[in-house]
Every structure is written in C-alpha cells, then in structure tokens.
Amino acid sequence: MDVSIQTILEGVSRVRHTAAMPQRQLKYPRQVVEWLEEMGQRLPSPGKMILIGSGGLLWHAAERGIATPLPENSMDVDPITADESVAALCYEALIGSEFELQHGWHVNLMPKAALLELPAGWENRACRKTYGRLTTTVPSPADLLVPKLKRGEPRDLKHAEWAKQTRLVSAPS
C-alpha cells in the first residue's frame, strides 16, 4: 500500500463522502505567528519545534514586519518535532481536521530526515523564538529556499521570487 499524500486525499474523500481537496489559504505571515502563539499557550509543558518550508519563510516575513502575501498560497506548514505534546497539538491540525476547516490550511508533520536537505551548518544560521511554552527554530530564509530551488516546482520558484522581492534573501548580483 502506497500511503502517499494522494492516498491520504483519497481516504479523506472517502471519509467525508465529498471531493475533499486540502485547502490552500496560507498566505499571510501573521497566520503562522498566530498559530505558534496559540500552540505556545496550549502546550502543557515546554516544547520545541523546527519550522521549515513556506511556513518558515512566512515566519521570517512576520518577524520583519512584512505583510506581503505569499503568491499561490500554501496548504500547510511543515514542522518537525521530537516532543510528544507538540506533535499531539499538530495532529489536531492535520488534513481534514476542524483546524483546517477553520483556518484554510493544515499542519504536515515532517520527519527529521527532511533536515538533511538543508545546507550544512543551518543550525548556526537559524533564528529562535519562544511563544509561551513553545520554542521555535526556523532556518534562515536562504537555507529554507535550498530544497525548494532544488525541487524547482513552479510554486516553489514563485515562493523563492517572493522571498527576493520582500528582501528575505538578496537577489543575485
């Protein structure tokens, strides 16, 4: 059984008896920060996560006061965590959850192997911020873009262009 994302979508459709595609309404930097703030309040004990992907880029934008929406939006954030309580909260926001219905995007927990796609030394260039009981580590914008540019998919390239236009990263000279 190939339990790929497609299989999950088909399963969601069968569960809901509707043509259920994941929503794609994650585009504003504040959406990510609001989610982190809520997580930080709800955690029963201190926990940590690493945030990669377009969610990480949106986080950096929020930190710099940038409100420019992400082009073509995103359907999820991609956190990585070894903390049970953090993961448990993330499970409440999976595809098909009430969280997705309310917010228009979901949480896609990633394995730690995804960090291998980041350039060596990414930890030294990462930013960290604590929201309540949640400490979030976010690789630098340039590091976050490396796997996106490697994939080279149209949406990834537009996100990379957005990062340049909003000056999260420098344009090549």
Place this chain on the structure above:
Amino acid sequence: MIPNYDDLARLEYGRLFWKNPRLRAALIRHWTDPRHPYRERFSEHRSQIEEVLSESDDAKLERKLRRSGASLRAVMREIPPVFGAFWNISGSQTVS
C-alpha cells in the same frame, strides 16, 4: 534514493505516540475505526506494525523482519495515516 517523507513521518510520529499509552490507544482506536478506509489492511499487518512502532533499534528490527520475509521499509508503508476528520485523543465521539 529520495526518502518518502510521508512514510518516514508516519513511522517517526507513530513511534513517538506509541511510547504514551494514551496516545497509543488513540492511534489504535483511530486505525480500527469503522470510518478508517484502511482498517482492514491495518488488521492484516497489525502485529508487524506494532512491532515496528515499539522498537527503536532499526538495524535489529530489519534483521528480524528479514528473517520473516519482510522489511522495515515495507512495514513502514503499511502504517495507516491519521485522518484529521475523526482523529481524537480523548476517545469521545467526534462529529466529522
């Protein structure tokens, strides 16, 4: 070979939850729920899935699985997904 992150994530977070009896029970309840489209498949592979989720030594696990003609990669792929529509830690009935 590019890893399948979906498979790896189901293994990693499944193992994380498996350590906590309450979360382990929630996973089993979810995977055996009549609404879960893969509950029959889970039943067929349940013993191996539980073994993979319980064990953290992948080398030891791989040797053991190979002796029975299986592999960690194959069993990992059988770990069912969790559907947000009816995932529930507490065990109370959810409205989907």
